[in-house]
Amino acid sequence: MAETGNFIARLVRAWPALPSMAWGAWLAAVYIASSGTAWLSDTEMNGENLSSLFIAANLVAGAVMLAATFAVPTVRVRLERPTAMLAAGLLSTMGALLVILIGPYYLTPFLPYDLVRLLFLAGGVLFGGGLGAIALRCGQLYGTLPPRQVIVYAAFSQLVVAASFFIVVGAPSWAPVPGGPSLAGIAAFVGLPMVAGGLASLARLSEARPVPEDYETSRGALPKSFWKLLAVVFVFSCIVSTVYGSAVAVSPIGTTLDGSRLVMLLRMLLALGLAAVAVGTVGDKLNFGKTYSVVMVASVALVACLPLVTVLQTVLAQIVSLASVVFELFLWCTLAFIVYQRRISPVIVFGYGYGAYLLGSGVGWLFGVRALDSLFVAIGGPFAYMVMAIIVLACAFIIFSEREFDRLFAPEEEGAPTLDELLMRELATESAEGGAEGPVRKGRFAAAIGELAEAHQLSPRETDVLRCLAMGYNSSTTASKLSISWNTVRTHTRNIYGKLGVHSHQELIRLVDEATAGE
Numbered sequence: 001m002a003e004t005g006n007f008i009a010r011l012v013r014a015w016p017a018l019p020s021m022a023w024g025a026w027l028a029a030v031y032i033a034s035s036g037t038a039w040l041s042d043t044e045m046n047g048e049n050l051s052s053l054f055i056a057a058n059l060v061a062g063a064v065m066l067a068a069t070f071a072v073p074t075v076r077v078r079l080e081r082p083t084a085m086l087a088a089g090l091l092s093t094m095g096a097l098l099v100i101l102i103g104p105y106y107l108t109p110f111l112p113y114d115l116v117r118l119l120f121l122a123g124g125v126l127f128g129g130g131l132g133a134i135a136l137r138c139g140q141l142y143g144t145l146p147p148r149q150v151i152v153y154a155a156f157s158q159l160v161v162a163a164s165f166f167i168v169v170g171a172p173s174w175a176p177v178p179g180g181p182s183l184a185g186i187a188a189f190v191g192l193p194m195v196a197g198g199l200a201s202l203a204r205l206s207e208a209r210p211v212p213e214d215y216e217t218s219r220g221a222l223p224k225s226f227w228k229l230l231a232v233v234f235v236f237s238c239i240v241s242t243v244y245g246s247a248v249a250v251s252p253i254g255t256t257l258d259g260s261r262l263v264m265l266l267r268m269l270l271a272l273g274l275a276a277v278a279v280g281t282v283g284d285k286l287n288f289g290k291t292y293s294v295v296m297v298a299s300v301a302l303v304a305c306l307p308l309v310t311v312l313q314t315v316l317a318q319i320v321s322l323a324s325v326v327f328e329l330f331l332w333c334t335l336a337f338i339v340y341q342r343r344i345s346p347v348i349v350f351g352y353g354y355g356a357y358l359l360g361s362g363v364g365w366l367f368g369v370r371a372l373d374s375l376f377v378a379i380g381g382p383f384a385y386m387v388m389a390i391i392v393l394a395c396a397f398i399i400f401s402e403r404e405f406d407r408l409f410a411p412e413e414e415g416a417p418t419l420d421e422l423l424m425r426e427l428a429t430e431s432a433e434g435g436a437e438g439p440v441r442k443g444r445f446a447a448a449i450g451e452l453a454e455a456h457q458l459s460p461r462e463t464d465v466l467r468c469l470a471m472g473y474n475s476s477t478t479a480s481k482l483s484i485s486w487n488t489v490r491t492h493t494r495n496i497y498g499k500l501g502v503h504s505h506q507e508l509i510r511l512v513d514e515a516t517a518g519e
Contacts, residue, residue, distance in 0.1 A: 024160025064132030089197020095126025
């Protein structure tokens with residue numbers, strides 16, 4: 001047993017990203033549950049049971065995350081206990097197992113219908129309750145990562161989802177009971193929550209990034225833009241889930257599964273592209289504000305076009321769900337950035353932010369299944385879709401625009417690094433910095449710049465140029481940021497190099513990092 005523990009500890013130290021892959025296993029558990037790949041039997045003619053499970057699990061998971069914001073210190077301590085994550089994984093596993101057992105080839109023939117429905121919903125509640133706790137722990141882990149590292153790990157997590165899905169789909173279809181779900185599907189559905197909880201519990205073995213204890217725990221620390229973002233998150237997830245849920249509820253299971261395969265292929269391409277962008281580009285090209293606007297506009301166009309393509313409506317609904325995947329990825333990274341830059345408790349940030357997303361998804365799917373048809377009868381399908389598209393458009397450009405996104409990450413202290421500046425940092429620098437000391441403290445970078453400027457008698461403008469160069473900006477970007485010419489930047493740069501005694505941009509960054517670490 002001790003040898004196994006030592007092996008796992010060495011594995012985590014060798015692969016620091018391993019605990020962060022808990023979010024990938026979490027997403028895989030949710031996606032396999034919501035696609036019906038693993039647990040549906042051959043008696044399922046439509047998506048009624050699939051919808052019931054998704055609604056119950058998402059509503060409960062969202063409620064757990066929101067409830068955690070009312071007891072931040074207690075929740076924080078408990079989430080960091082490995083036994084708590086294992087217990088949360090076990091709870092979800094028990095829920096998944098209960099859903100399997102209440103299948104048509106297991107307990108259903110021997111139990112009254114009302115009891116079967118009650119046990120089925122109880123399974124969904126257990127499944128969602130455990131996943132809510134694990135999602136909070138994943139938020140804690142991602143909140144300790146520098147922004148670019150967050151993007152890379154989030155992309156890898158999407159690949160974990162795709163790999164899990166296609167392993168289940170491509171595995172032998174042998175089933176313990178003829179007509180029931182396959183053994184591989186059952187193993188994935190029941191086992192993935194436990195895998196997610198187990199990976200999350202490994203964070204205690206990592207020496208790379210302990211969760212800081214000096215996070216802000218007051219809701220008042222959240223900027224006003226954050227609350228606008230929450231409103232958009234809830235409305236967007238609600239509308240997208242309404243569209244997707246209404247299509248799944250009436251579509252044959254085979255059509256839903258085919259659509260899930262298409263979305264998963266696109267999800268893999270998205271993950272690979274995102275990882276390539278995060279590794280291979282400079283930070284000023286990682287514009288999350290523009291990404292947000294593009295996702296919103298694409299979602300508006302897709303929702304508005306649904307009534308025009310009756311034949312392909314189910315396929316288009318799956319593409320709408322892909323927009324939701326992109327938005328979810330954007331939201332997860334944004335929440336992690338907020339925790340890292342503003343040092344606000346991840347229990348608050350992810351509890352509200354991701355909790356609102358999960359609640360919106362559950363409410364939207366419920367509305368799509370139970371009430372959308374009545375709305376179609378009352379005002380007509382095309383008009384109803386148009387109203388939903390207009391609501392998303394209003395969210396994107398009135399309630400929380402790209403400008404609001406920039407305000408969300410405006411530094412509270414003069415000289416503190418902005419999100420753009422943090423994204424400029426190279427992965428190697430971030431990894432070393434974040435691994436040894438955790439997130440950059442507010443004002444510590446600014447203090448280091450100030451001390452270097454004073455010690456080496458830099459002028460105010462040379463200090464401004466030093467700050468930009470230390471953030472990784474090249475001369476052209478620095479000139480644009482400071483509204484001065486490229487030649488002026490080059491002159492200041494030569495002066496700075498001479499006064500600091502460095503000979504390259506990398507040496508300058510290393511000098512500033514050492515000064516920052518010495519604070």
